[in-house]
Amino acid sequence: MELGLKGKRALVCASSRGLGFACALGLAKEGCRLVIASRNQERIEEAADRIRRETGAHVHAVVANVQDHDVAQKLVQACIDEFGGLEIAIHNAGGPPAGGFAAIDESQWALAFELSLMSFVRIARAAVPQMQQAGYGRLIAIASSSIRQPIPNLVLSNAMRMGVLGTAKTLSKELAMDNILVNVIAPGRISTERIDELDRADAEREGTTVDAIQKASVATIPIGRLGQPEELANLAVFLSSEAASYITGTAIQVDGGMLSAY
Structure with missing residues (x-):
């Protein structure tokens, strides 16, 4: 299938590892030019070097924290400076802390609002004018299976x-x-450091082992295993492409059949 992505300009947030990195690598393999970003300079430079080695793509790495109010404009400006604009933006951000309602204070609510929601709003506000100018835009948010359940x-x-x-x-x-x-991807249990972190928190809360938590979670997945980051990235690449020209306003689960909800 011809995806029509060669030469397209893409921004991928939180892309030094995990889901963000997999999306960036997938886009690079299809010929996209990339701006990738992370809070950690060493990790984002290593990610950029790996993508360049494996694909030969033009990759520009930026140190950025999506919680900062001005970072979205900084990232889009990097795309403008490097490539003259952008057509694709994939919003990805680390998840907020685990905890039930009674355990979370107001300051944590405010931080989560900035990390998960306002960072997406700001990326959209900064990127959309460039997409309008290009006459082509793909805005994708990586969320969670929690939007269904x-x-x-x-x-x-x-x-x-x-x-x-x-x-x-x-x-x-x-x-x-x-x-x-504009579309949303809802990952289920994908093998990432974030999932490992949540499993450790659940094990501590329930007084059991991480291995027991992981075995119990895999038992809820009809496919019988965790997903791999590249399996989610394949969907992100498709949604970024010309081949996905009649798909918008939807949320697609990548969860191995885990959720019972539609």
Whole structure:
């Protein structure tokens, strides 16, 4: 299948590892030019070097924290400076802390709002004018399976990801006539450091082992295993492409059949 991505300009947030890195690598393999970003300079430079080695792509690495109010404009400006604009933006951000409602204080709610929701809003506000100028746009948010079914002990993620979903759906209506398509990817249990971190927290809370938590979670997945980051990235690459020209305003689960909800 011809995806029509060669030469497209893409921004991928939080892309030094995990899901963000897999998305960046997948886009690079299809010929995209990339700006990638992370808070950790060493990791983002290593990620950029690896993508260049494996694909030969033009990759520009930026040290950035998506919680900073001015970072979205900084990242989009990097795309403008490097490539003259952008057509694709993939929003990805580390998840907020685990905890139930009673355990989370107001300051943690405010930080989660900035990390998970407002960072997406700011990326959209900064990127959309460039997409309109290009006559082509793909705005993708990587959220969580919690947009379909709340996850125990993750009240912050459950709440904020729903805000991302609502914002994306609204934008899909407002921007469709500009050939800007907006979609959400809802990962389930994908093998990343974030999942390992959550498993450790669950094991501590329940007084059991990480291995027991992981075996119990795999038992809920019909495919019988965790997903790999590149399996989610394959969807992100497709949604970024010309081949996905009639898909907007939707949320697609990548969870191995885990959720019972549609």
